[in-house]
Amino acid sequence: xxxxxxxxxxxxxxxxxxxxxxxxxxxxxxxxxxxxxxxxxxxxxxxxxxxxxxxxxxxxxxxxxxxxxxxxxxxxxxxxxxxxxxxxxxxxxxxxxxxxxxxxxxxxxxxxxxxxxxxxxxxxxxxxxxxxxxxxxxxxxxxxxxxxxxxxxxxxxxxxxxxxxxxxxxxxxxxxxxxxxxxxxxxxxxxxxxxxxxxxxxxxxxxxxxxxxxxxxxxxxxxxxxxxxxxxxxxxxxxxxxxxxxxxxxxxxxxxxxxxxxxxxxxxxxxxxxxxxxxxxxxxxxxxxxxxxxxxxxxxxxxxxxxxxxxxxxxxxxxxxxxxxxxxxxxxxxxxxxxxxxxxxxxxxxxxxxxxxxxxxxxxxxxxx
Ligand code: NAD
Ligand code: IPM
Ligand code: MN
Numbered sequence: 001x002x003x004x005x006x007x008x009x010x011x012x013x014x015x016x017x018x019x020x021x022x023x024x025x026x027x028x029x030x031x032x033x034x035x036x037x038x039x040x041x042x043x044x045x046x047x048x049x050x051x052x053x054x055x056x057x058x059x060x061x062x063x064x065x066x067x068x069x070x071x072x073x074x075x076x077x078x079x080x081x082x083x084x085x086x087x088x089x090x091x092x093x094x095x096x097x098x099x100x101x102x103x104x105x106x107x108x109x110x111x112x113x114x115x116x117x118x119x120x121x122x123x124x125x126x127x128x129x130x131x132x133x134x135x136x137x138x139x140x141x142x143x144x145x146x147x148x149x150x151x152x153x154x155x156x157x158x159x160x161x162x163x164x165x166x167x168x169x170x171x172x173x174x175x176x177x178x179x180x181x182x183x184x185x186x187x188x189x190x191x192x193x194x195x196x197x198x199x200x201x202x203x204x205x206x207x208x209x210x211x212x213x214x215x216x217x218x219x220x221x222x223x224x225x226x227x228x229x230x231x232x233x234x235x236x237x238x239x240x241x242x243x244x245x246x247x248x249x250x251x252x253x254x255x256x257x258x259x260x261x262x263x264x265x266x267x268x269x270x271x272x273x274x275x276x277x278x279x280x281x282x283x284x285x286x287x288x289x290x291x292x293x294x295x296x297x298x299x300x301x302x303x304x305x306x307x308x309x310x311x312x313x314x315x316x317x318x319x320x321x322x323x324x325x326x327x328x329x330x331x332x333x334x335x336x337x338x339x340x341x342x343x344x345x346x347x348x349x350x351x352x353x354x355x356x357x358x359x360x361x362x363x364x365x366x367x368x369x
Contacts, residue, residue, distance in 0.1 A: 003036040004318050007067035009044040009060070009096075012080075012089055013291025014354075015073025017299070018306035021358030022071060025307060025327070028362055034323055035314070040067070044096070045075025045089030045291075055092030064096055064284075069317040071310060072096070072286035077293045093286075097137050100282040102270035103169070104176045105135040105249065106312070107288055109236075109256035109266060114335040118261030118344040121233060126259045131239045132184065133256055134177040135249025137270055139169045140199070142246045165199045165245065170206040172273070177243035178215040187219040187240040191228040191248055203245065229255055253288050262343040263289040264302025267309035269316050283317045285309040299353035302341040304331055307361060330364035337364075 006026065010019035029035045042060035043051050051057075055075070056064075064070050075089035085091075096102070111119065111129035119126045144162030151157050174190070181188045190207045194200035204222055211220045223231065225248040231238065232255050244252060257266040266289065272282035287305030295301055308331065315324035335344075339360045342351040352360065 001033075001036050002318075003038050005066065005068045006037045006039050006313075007060075007063050007070045008039060008041045009056075009064075009070060009072045010041075010047075011045040011073040011075040011092075011291065012047055012077050013074055013293050013296040014289075014301035015045070015075065015291055017296070017301050017354050018287065018303040019071065019073040021303040021354060021361075022306050022310045024358055024362060025310060025365070028365060029314075029323060035318060035320055044072065044092040046077055046080040046083075048092055049080060049083055049087055049089060053087065055087055055089055056095055061095070061099060064100060065282075068280070068283075069313045070096065070100075070284040071306075071313065072284050073306065074287065074289060074291040076291045077296070089291075094142065096284055097270060098143060100284065101138065101272040102282060102284055103136060103138045103273070104173060104271045105137040106176075106180070106269045106271070106316075107133040107135060107249070107253040107256070107266060108268075109133065109253070109260050111260045112265075112332055112335045114332070114338070115261040115265070115344060117346070118340075119259055121259060125235065125237075129236055129259055130184075131236060131256060132180060132241045133249055133253045134173060134180065134241055134243045135253060136165075136169065136173040136243075136245050137249075138246075139165055140246035163197065163199050163245075163247075165202060167202065167206050170203050171210055174207045174210050174243055175214075176271075177241050178211070178218050181218050181241040182215075185240040186217070187221070188215075189221050189223050189228065189239055189242045191223050191225040191242055191244040191252065193225050193248075194222075195224060199245070207243070225252070228252060232256060232259065257288055262302055264305050264341065264343045265308070266305050267307075267312055269309070269312040271316065281317075283313065285313045285317075299355065300342050301354045302343050303354050303358050304341075304361075307331065307358070326365060326368055327361075329368055330361050333364040333367070334360045 010016040116123040141163040144164035192200040192203040314320040345351040
């Protein structure tokens with residue numbers, strides 16, 4: 001059995017709490033002989049800044065480059081509000097994405113049947129929901145230059161961020177979206193703002209041309225990103241795959257998270273290009289949520305987004321689709337039995353801790369044996 005190199009970067013706030021649950025699940029898969037892992041652990045975000053005044057060290061970047069997959073918890077928090085901008089905790093995550101070339105961020109939003117009533121929307125709006133946001137992750141306004149605050153002659157200041165996309169960047173993310181749509185309900189909705197942005201015009205033209213050339217069998221629609229946000233809370237089931245730029249994808253995926261009941265439910269996979277020589281791709285798996293400083297250290301965090309991210313690692317990095325199905329099935333079983341962390345429990349209802357949720361999922365994994 002192949003041994004997979006896994007780098008764990010728990011990060012800050014609830015990151016280490018939810019990662020702790022994944023560690024037990026990884027160990028369980030190892031013990032059962034279902035998969036074999038070689039595990040390294042590193043620091044990222046505020047934790048890395050505290051240790052060596054950098055949001056990720058060169059040593060940990062090297063481990064990330066060498067790993068078959070990185071599991072990432074969350075970074076950030078008020079403790080680091082005043083650190084220099086280039087060393088803020090979030091810079092560690094952005095560097096990982098950029099340096100590993102993780103341009104494709106898959107953010108599935110699935111409403112587990114047992115959670116239809118946990119969403120802030122009516123159950124009939126979210127029941128059976130299964131959409132996939134494909135977010136471009138290494139371009140756009142996150143990385144465009146110039147990016148600066150300049151002091152002008154009159155003493156006032158000007159902040160600049162640059163939204164920038166090239167056709168190859170748009171083509172490769174659209175390709176991922178079309179390919180994935182073919183394995184699902186065969187529909188892609190491309191969200192941009194061509195009505196106000198030049199990058200939006202280029203995005204729409206490029207996606208349209210690629211569609212005509214290689215993917216005419218896939219249904220394609222264009223939607224303005226603001227309308228897409230509205231449609232997501234009006235009638236999300238109209239969507240299958242949504243493809244969009246870095247910033248719109250960040251926002252639309254937080255909206256989509258609430259359709260599933262909680263931000264604590266949404267996993268994600270950040271993938272690089274396939275190396276033609278080895279067939280492998282760099283990958284980092286992370287929950288969509290952040291470090292949740294408001295609940296950190298209280299055992300309240302929902303570990304399902306993190307555990308679901310490990311399931312995506314099993315599927316996309318380790319070719320272990322059956323193990324991924326089993327883990328996702330175990331999550332569904334636990335939710336079906338009524339076990340809830342506070343974020344997905346009915347107001348006033350009993351809720352379990354982060355650790356109890358992790359244990360319940362391991363029990364359900366065993367029961368599926
Ligand atoms: P957040 O995602 O940390 O929290 C938003 C809300 O969702 C909070 O009320 C929080 O308690 C709740 N929540 C989030 N995850 C949860 C979970 N697993 N279980 C239960 N409830 C959960 O966003 P924020 O408060 O805007 O940001 C806090 C910090 O996290 C900031 O520094 C931000 O930059 C950072 N952040 C990091 C990542 C990441 O590391 N990938 C993602 C988003 C935000
Ligand atoms: C996310 C986060 C990150 C982003 C931050 C922490 C850099 O919000 O992964 O959704 O904006 O991409
Ligand atoms: Mn976000």
